[in-house]
Amino acid sequence: MPELPEVDALAEFLRRKIVGDFVERIDIAELSLLKTVDPSLDSLAGLEITGTARVGKSLIIEFAGLDLVCRFARAGWLVWHDRVPTAPLKMGKGPLGMRIRLASGAGIDLTEAGTKKNASVALVSDRAEVAALAASGPDALKVDDDQFAVALSTSHGRIKNVLEDQEIIAGIGNAYSDEILHTAKISPFAPADSVDAGRLLAAIHTVLGAAREALIGLPPSKVKAAKKRGFSVHGRTGQPCPVCGSTIAEVSFAEKSLQYCPTCQTGGKKLSDRRMDRLLK
Numbered sequence: 305m306p307e308l309p310e311v312d313a314l315a316e317f318l319r320r321k322i323v324g325d326f327v328e329r330i331d332i333a334e335l336s337l338l339k340t341v342d343p344s345l346d347s348l349a350g351l352e353i354t355g356t357a358r359v360g361k362s363l364i365i366e367f368a369g370l371d372l373v374c375r376f377a378r379a380g381w382l383v384w385h386d387r388v389p390t391a392p393l394k395m396g397k398g399p400l401g402m403r404i405r406l407a408s409g410a411g412i413d414l415t416e417a418g419t420k421k422n423a424s425v426a427l428v429s430d431r432a433e434v435a436a437l438a439a440s441g442p443d444a445l446k447v448d449d450d451q452f453a454v455a456l457s458t459s460h461g462r463i464k465n466v467l468e469d470q471e472i473i474a475g476i477g478n479a480y481s482d483e484i485l486h487t488a489k490i491s492p493f494a495p496a497d498s499v500d501a502g503r504l505l506a507a508i509h510t511v512l513g514a515a516r517e518a519l520i521g522l523p524p525s526k527v528k529a530a531k532k533r534g535f536s537v538h539g540r541t542g543q544p545c546p547v548c549g550s551t552i553a554e555v556s557f558a559e560k561s562l563q564y565c566p567t568c569q570t571g572g573k574k575l576s577d578r579r580m581d582r583l584l585k
């Protein structure tokens with residue numbers, strides 16, 4: 305799932321490429337992608353792109369008085385074309401969800417891998433019309449110390465879940481929450497209201513700041529691989545922790561898993577992993 309650093313990289317790449325260009329037309333290949341009907345996507349034809357932005361994990365392509373809000377969900381991504389293919393789109397086949405053709409001849413595809421289609425696009429005159437954006441908490445890179453301390457002290461549940469809750473703090477998902485908690489040396493299962501907010505916020509700035517620095521300037525086709533190269537624990541089950549050398553452990557859930565270092569984060573203890581425990585019985 306694209307998180308704050310990757311969406312910033314996409315927004316920055318597009319800013320350089322498309323601001324000042326004009327939409328020729330937009331085609332939808334996956335009907336479930338588009339969540340709004342009025343105004344229609346056709347109304348963007350001929351309009352100038354005035355900017356790009358990120359809110360939380362959403363990418364926004366800006367026009368005078370209109371925002372095209374793209375939400376990637378777990379498997380959505382963006383493909384850039386210096387020359388956009390001219391063949392008509394095949395409906396409902398493969399990962400292509402939407403193609404934006406620009407007057408310059410360039411183009412952007414919004415894609416979503418897999419069979420679950422959860423990515424979404426909304427064309428709105430005010431981005432607050434998109435419920436997820438209206439409910440979004442403060443940005444992970446802009447939240448101030450006091451605001452963050454209050455958010456944690458009034459949150460219930462495990463810190464890993466709280467970090468991923470976009471209404472509490474926006475921009476962090478499964479991958480960077482693993483990285484942030486590893487940097488802060490905090491257990492993913494620690495109760496949110498017991499965590500040292502200052503230490504955690506410092507880790508948020510360190511991890512997201514370094515990731516942004518590594519990713520901004522890359523084309524979309526290189527961002528995902530570069531993101532993975534930067535991970536210390538996420539997706540690295542069984543490998544040595546780069547800080548202490550211990551073996552990185554995992555907890556699996558139905559649709560995702562988290563990784564952590566038992567030495568750095570949980571006092572050497574393995575967290576309970578119901579799926580693994582069941583397999584081993």
Ligand SMILES: [Zn+2]
Binds near residue numbers: 548550565567569
């Ligand atoms: Zn470690």
